[in-house]
Amino acid sequence: MKISIQTEDFDVAAECAALRQGRSDVGALASFVGLVRETGEAGALTGMSLEHYSGMTEKSLSEIVEQARARLPILDATVIHRIGELRPGDNIVLVAVAASHRGEAFAACEFIMDYLKTRAPFWKKEETPEGSRWVDARESDDRAAEKWTA
Amino acid sequence: MSLKVLYFASLRETLGKSSEQFALPAGVASVGQLHAHLLARGDAWQALAGTKNLRVAVNQDMATMDTPLRDGDEVAFFPPVTGG
Numbered sequence: 001m002k003i004s005i006q007t008e009d010f011d012v013a014a015e016c017a018a019l020r021q022g023r024s025d026v027g028a029l030a031s032f033v034g035l036v037r038e039t040g041e042a043g044a045l046t047g048m049s050l051e052h053y054s055g056m057t058e059k060s061l062s063e064i065v066e067q068a069r070a071r072l073p074i075l076d077a078t079v080i081h082r083i084g085e086l087r088p089g090d091n092i093v094l095v096a097v098a099a100s101h102r103g104e105a106f107a108a109c110e111f112i113m114d115y116l117k118t119r120a121p122f123w124k125k126e127e128t129p130e131g132s133r134w135v136d137a138r139e140s141d142d143r144a145a146e147k148w149t150a
Numbered sequence: 151m152s153l154k155v156l157y158f159a160s161l162r163e164t165l166g167k168s169s170e171q172f173a174l175p176a177g178v179a180s181v182g183q184l185h186a187h188l189l190a191r192g193d194a195w196q197a198l199a200g201t202k203n204l205r206v207a208v209n210q211d212m213a214t215m216d217t218p219l220r221d222g223d224e225v226a227f228f229p230p231v232t233g234g
Contacts, residue, residue, distance in 0.1 A: 117234040121207070
């Protein structure tokens with residue numbers, strides 16, 4: 001398992017390659033990348049800043065990956081989340097999952113993202129020409145996470 | 151009993167501080183009692199009541215208003231998370 005909170009960008013291909021490096025039991029590798037959209041809740045964005053709770057964030061992400069492992073027969077996973085100042089088009093988050101088969105890889109990738117969105121202590125602030133505002137939590141994210149306990 | 155209390159995101163900005171350490175007054179033994187104690191400071195501290203779906207963590211685990219507090223605990227108040 002690799003968990004990283006970092007200001008610098010990540011290389012999706014390199015991270016996926018590292019996840020399957022030296023093993024031949026991986027039959028499926030699914031990845032998800034979240035990016036900064038040019039349009040936010042309040043219109044055009046000039047940038048976004050990401051705050052987190054250092055310590056709890058790493059702990060929370062490790063627990064989420066462990067929960068994914070307990071539910072689904074996956075082999076390994078990588079979660080990288082950026083913090084600090086970002087621009088439209090920048091990468092925010094990478095979740096990559098290695099498994100024997102695609103079903104588990106896709107499902108675990110979605111599970112980790114759904115739980116990350118509702119449990120990991122990150123907060124986004126959107127910067128616009130008119131000023132900045134904190135992003136509101138979405139009920140649709142809560143519903144996405146709840147479907148795993150239904 | 152000494153506590154470290156952390157505030158994040160919009161709450162940190164409204165309160166003008168990200169953390170503080172203080173001795174807990176007698177009679178404050180749970181998150182809910184700490185919350186009431188902080189609210190009693192008035193003014194900006196009303197944000198602790200006004201933040202929709204306020205979240206709290208004790209020692210970096212999600213907690214509730216009923217969670218008991220012990221000496222040396224780290225308590226964090228924050229709005230719902232919005233990462234990813």
